[in-house]
Amino acid sequence: MVHLSRAVRGIGAAAIVAATLAAAPAGAQERVRWGVPIAFGSNLTALGDTLPYVAQQLNRMSGGRINFIVQEPGSVIPALGVFDAVSEGKVDAGYSWMGYEIGKVPSSALYGATPFGMEALEFSAWYWFHGGKDMLLEIYARHNIVPIFCGAIAPEGAGWFRQQITNLDQVRGLRFRAAGLGGRIWERVGASVQLIPGPELYQALERGVLDGTEFSLPTVDEQLGFQRVAKFLHLPGFHQPTTNQFLYVNKGVWDKLQEPTKAMIETACQAGVAFAMARAEALQGAVLAKFKAEGVTVARLPEDVLKRLQEATNAVLDEQAARDADFKRVLDSMRKFQDEHQAWKQLGYLPRDWPIR
Structure with a gap:
């Protein structure tokens, strides 16, 4: 679990920066109040309760000036309709697994989960440090959306x-x-x-x-x-070595935000990734038993x-x-990183079947 603890420490440092920004004079920071529909019920552990955690942290960091009102699936828009609602400006933001829009954005499915692909920690490394984020921002800008990586969980069942x-x-x-x-x-x-x-x-x-x-x-x-x-x-x-969720923000809405507000939202989402990864990993052994x-x-x-x-x-x-240029360049980037990372993945960690004691 060393990799998780390091991630949490790093995110904790970022949270301090965001908290410092939030401590500025009250008149210096805007107020944000968004209804945010989610694709999965908030009662679903690690999958549905991550955005409520992010909303809580944002409210605390901002002194109540950033308020996400979490809206359960189907209460405002259909559970699978987050992408369209944000793109069309029907809502300011929404939270969903990236990939339900595969018919309109084929490359989205690679970001949501790549079969036989990267696990949560590997995906995070590729996304933040090997070009994944930049490509995604460019692709989704065409659909009037700013996507923010905001949750990643352990493998699903087959x-x-x-x-x-x-x-x-x-x-x-x-x-x-x-x-x-x-x-x-x-x-x-x-x-x-x-x-x-x-x-x-x-x-x-x-x-x-x-x-x-x-x-x-x-x-x-x-x-x-x-x-x-x-x-x-x-x-x-x-089929899903990791399940990655994103906060979708309408681009016109995002572009009008102050930089400190953007930084706090992005930082809270980074905390959401660590929260979901750890929470998902913590609970599966007991339920299998x-x-x-x-x-x-x-x-x-x-x-x-x-x-x-x-x-x-x-x-x-x-x-x-072969059919979609964006899909190809994202897939090529992922595969290149996996090839580079493979030696470390195989040699840097104990084999998974190594006895625990």
């Missing part, structure tokens, strides 16, 4: 099923919920993929509308009750299945890169 998956022939024709690039990969191997919002998934599984689903972290899946209607949870989350006690089989996908899924992933990514 999926909940009614039978254990031992070969990919079992998923042919399977009615399966998936999103983003992960959905396209499941389609490539024969599943019938649907995109359904989280709150509707339990009922869809219970009624047989779906045969299986992926959604989020094991803790979040537990909150949604998947373990009661599907008894096989497969890991790892090859609970699943087993409740009769859920928690199993790793077989190696040959993972290899076939990786082959499908490479085909999907390369095909999309």
